[in-house]
Amino acid sequence: MLKRIFSFFHQYKKYAVLAVICIVAESVFELIIPLIMADIVDEGVANGDRALIFMKGGQMLICAALALALGIGSARFSALAGQGLGAELRKEEYRRLQAYSFSNIDRFRVSSLVTRLTSDVTNVQNSISTGMRPAVRGPVMLVIATGVAFSINAQLAIVFLVALPLLAFLLFQIICHVRPLYSKMQSAIDMVNRIIQENLTAVRVVKACVRGEYEKEKFNQVNENLMSISRKSFRLSALNMPAMQLVMYGTILAILWFGGRLINSGGMQVGELTGFLSYVLQILNSLMMISNVFMMLTRSLASASRIVEVIDEKIDITDENARNISVQRGEIDFSHVYFKYKKEAAEYVLSDINLHINAGETVGIIGQTGSAKSTLVQLIPRLYEATKGAVSIDGHPVREYPLEHLRDAIAMVLQKNTLFSGTLVENLRWGKEDATMDEIREACQIACADEFIDRLDHGYETEMGQGGVNVSGGQKQRLCIARALLKKPKVLILDDSTSAVDTATEAKIRRQLAQKLPDMTKIIIAQRISSVRHADKIVVLDDGRINGIGTHEELMAGNEIYQEIYESQKEGADL
Numbered sequence: 001m002l003k004r005i006f007s008f009f010h011q012y013k014k015y016a017v018l019a020v021i022c023i024v025a026e027s028v029f030e031l032i033i034p035l036i037m038a039d040i041v042d043e044g045v046a047n048g049d050r051a052l053i054f055m056k057g058g059q060m061l062i063c064a065a066l067a068l069a070l071g072i073g074s075a076r077f078s079a080l081a082g083q084g085l086g087a088e089l090r091k092e093e094y095r096r097l098q099a100y101s102f103s104n105i106d107r108f109r110v111s112s113l114v115t116r117l118t119s120d121v122t123n124v125q126n127s128i129s130t131g132m133r134p135a136v137r138g139p140v141m142l143v144i145a146t147g148v149a150f151s152i153n154a155q156l157a158i159v160f161l162v163a164l165p166l167l168a169f170l171l172f173q174i175i176c177h178v179r180p181l182y183s184k185m186q187s188a189i190d191m192v193n194r195i196i197q198e199n200l201t202a203v204r205v206v207k208a209c210v211r212g213e214y215e216k217e218k219f220n221q222v223n224e225n226l227m228s229i230s231r232k233s234f235r236l237s238a239l240n241m242p243a244m245q246l247v248m249y250g251t252i253l254a255i256l257w258f259g260g261r262l263i264n265s266g267g268m269q270v271g272e273l274t275g276f277l278s279y280v281l282q283i284l285n286s287l288m289m290i291s292n293v294f295m296m297l298t299r300s301l302a303s304a305s306r307i308v309e310v311i312d313e314k315i316d317i318t319d320e321n322a323r324n325i326s327v328q329r330g331e332i333d334f335s336h337v338y339f340k341y342k343k344e345a346a347e348y349v350l351s352d353i354n355l356h357i358n359a360g361e362t363v364g365i366i367g368q369t370g371s372a373k374s375t376l377v378q379l380i381p382r383l384y385e386a387t388k389g390a391v392s393i394d395g396h397p398v399r400e401y402p403l404e405h406l407r408d409a410i411a412m413v414l415q416k417n418t419l420f421s422g423t424l425v426e427n428l429r430w431g432k433e434d435a436t437m438d439e440i441r442e443a444c445q446i447a448c449a450d451e452f453i454d455r456l457d458h459g460y461e462t463e464m465g466q467g468g469v470n471v472s473g474g475q476k477q478r479l480c481i482a483r484a485l486l487k488k489p490k491v492l493i494l495d496d497s498t499s500a501v502d503t504a505t506e507a508k509i510r511r512q513l514a515q516k517l518p519d520m521t522k523i524i525i526a527q528r529i530s531s532v533r534h535a536d537k538i539v540v541l542d543d544g545r546i547n548g549i550g551t552h553e554e555l556m557a558g559n560e561i562y563q564e565i566y567e568s569q570k571e572g573a574d575l
Contacts, residue, residue: 005085005124005304008092012084016132019077023136026070029063031144034278036060038152042269078132086125093117093310101317102383106341108310111194112187116310119189120303127300134289141286145279152276153268156258160283163251170243171291174236175298181233182302188226195219237295244291248284255280317382322402327409329359329394330490330521332380337389339375348387349375350544359394359490362514362522364532366565367541373525374415376541377493380523381410393491411484413497415525417476419468424453425460427468427479431486439486446512447482448505449475473500481509491521503530510534529566538562 009016036056044053093116097105108116150157199206199215206215255277262268337353349372357363365373378384379391382398391398398406411431419427428440435443440460444450452475456462468476477497484492492513498506510531513522526532533552540548540555540562548559555562 002301002304004308005089008088009081009085010088012081012088015077015084016081016128019074019081019132020136022070022074022077023133024140026067026074027137027140028144029067029070031141031148031279031282032063033060034282035148036063037278038272038274041274042272074133079129081132082125082127082129085128086121089121089124089307090117093121093307096311096313096315099315100313101315101385102378103316103341103385104313107313109190109194111197112190113310114193114197115186115190116306120186120306123303124300124307127296131293131296131300135293138286138289138293141282142290145282145286149276149279149283152272152279153259153262156255156262156268156276159251159254159258162254163247164287167244167247167287167291170247171240171294174239174243175294178233178236178295179298179302181229181236182299183305185226185229185233186302186306188222188229191222192219192226195222237298240291240295241288244284244288248288251284252277252280317385317403319403321397321399323396323400325396325401326405327393327401327490330409330519331359331394332357332491332521333390333392333395334376334379335390335392337379337386337391339372339379339384339387341384343387348544350379353389353546355539355546355549357521357523358536359521360519361537362524362535364535364538365523365525365541366527366529366532366538366562367547368561368565369527370543371541372544373541374495375544377412377495377523377525380491380493381407381412383412408487409489410491410493411487411489412493413477413480413484413495415495415497417468417473417480417497419464419471419476419479422464423458423460424456424462424464424479427464428460428483428486431483432488435486440482443482443485444479446485446509446516447478448501448509448512449478449482451505452478474502474505477501478505478509485517489520491523492517493523493525495525496527498531499527503528506531529562529569 036059040053040056043049044056097113146157146160149160195215195218199219206212259268259273259276263270263273332355334353334355337350338348339350340348353376365376367373375384379386380393380398382403385399393401393406393409401409420430425437425440428443429435431443432439437460441450444453452471453459453462462470464470468479471479477500481494481497498509501509507530513520524532524535529552532538535552537549537551538555539546540559542561547561548555550559556566
């Protein structure tokens with residue numbers, strides 16, 4: 001896991017190496033100081049040699065100054081390495097998300113993906129920025145200080161052989177209990193983010209239905225759950241410090257007791273004991289650092305595994321079968337197509353779909369709610385992959401087209417319309433980055449968006465706000481149609497994208513599309529028969545199967561489902 005994460009250091013690896021060098025050098029200089037101090041006590045003070053005291057004191061100052069400079073360098077390089085790794089992980093996660101198919105995205109909650117891009121990455125980068133120093137310094141000081149302590153007095157150093165196993169056992173017990181809790185804590189953060197995201201996205205519905213108190217209660221539940229898990233996690237991890245202090249103070253007391261007996265028996269000098277105690281403190285501090293690193297690493301590993309899940313998610317839809325071909329006409333074929341969202345699902349969402357759409361034809365798709373109308377058209381640009389059977393364009397299976405070209409040749413206005421922060425013209429240029437104003441005006445005229453754009457305060461330069469909050473649902477739909485038309489696609493798919501537009505405007509958009517874009521294949525999904533009755537042919541879907549295909553007149557004459565939909569809408573209009 002760590003090897004996988006560290007592989008994303010890239011150009012920041014040099015900062016990690018420099019940080020390690022600085023930390024090791026700093027540790028060495030700090031460990032020299034107690035030796036110099038022992039010489040001052042045993043030789044300078046004992047013999048009254050002022051010159052030696054000042055000389056050794058100067059050496060201590062130089063070592064301290066060098067250690068300080070190296071400490072500053074290690075802090076800087078660690079921060080650069082940690083923040084750089086965090087940036088690379090976020091970049092890689094976001095890059096992978098852009099390559100995800102709808103199926104891949106369905107496997108993760110949006111709130112979870114946000115947490116994995118933010119909180120989880122922050123945990124990992126902080127473990128590098130703040131954890132590199134103790135992670136390197138601890139073992140270096142432990143090894144060197146233990147070696148020097150044994151060289152000063154091997155008998156007294158044996159005390160560590162009792163203290164170290166005790167400390168290791170306590171640390172192991174704490175980590176075993178804390179690690180699962182850290183994973184639960186990140187999942188609890190996912191839940192908090194999910195509730196916040198849902199509430200903010202649907203804030204108008206919440207206020208309109210006066211469900212503020214209900215939403216507060218929902219948030220309080222997930223918030224209390226996060227607090228409970230966090231409290232339990234940190235309570236257990238906090239035991240690390242008292243466990244360390246118990247071992248540390250017990251070790252110091254044992255050394256003072258045995259050391260005092262050695263001094264009384266003449267087996268040790270006072271300066272040696274002073275220097276030895278300094279190294280003991282260094283050893284115990286290094287052990288404390290190592291234990292803290294283990295605690296930090298435990299949480300980072302929980303976050304790292306969640307990050308790697310996103311990065312290593314197998315992308316369902318790729319270009320591995322792509323050839324150097326392009327969509328020329330927009331003729332579409334469905335041949336015995338079956339589809340289900342999950343392989344283990346018991347039933348197919350679409351079953352045995354056989355459908356031929358000629359280039360330049362206008363096809364309407366109608367059916368009851370849940371009849372898989374949207375799912376059917378999403379197979380054309382490979383937003384989902386057909387489970388069985390083949391979807392072809394111009395005689396070539398869609399999987400043989402390069403994905404970028406395929407989706408550029410097929411403009412799809414989804415059921416849920418989305419505008420982004422920025423000006424109106426910036427949103428429209430999502431369809432074509434280098435579109436001229438003449439092209440933009442023409443697309444808006446076909447989509448009947450020009451009717452309201454001219455009334456906006458700043459016209460095409462009007463700020464849309466997040467999600468296009470300052471335009472109505474119908475206006476948003478027309479802008480999304482104009483954005484799709486700017487691509488000049490071979491196939492245009494309107495997935496119930498005129499539901500918020502009045503029937504007169506919808507009819508005008510339909511006429512404009514037929515007159516000005518006669519060669520473009522148009523697929524219109526709708527709930528209203530008035531939206532599709534003028535199509536060259538209409539497909540009636542029922543429970544994921546084609547129930548009938550024909551013109552309005554043909555279906556009215558012989559298709560019961562179409563007749564029922566027509567009669568229900570006619571009755572609604574009469575009322």
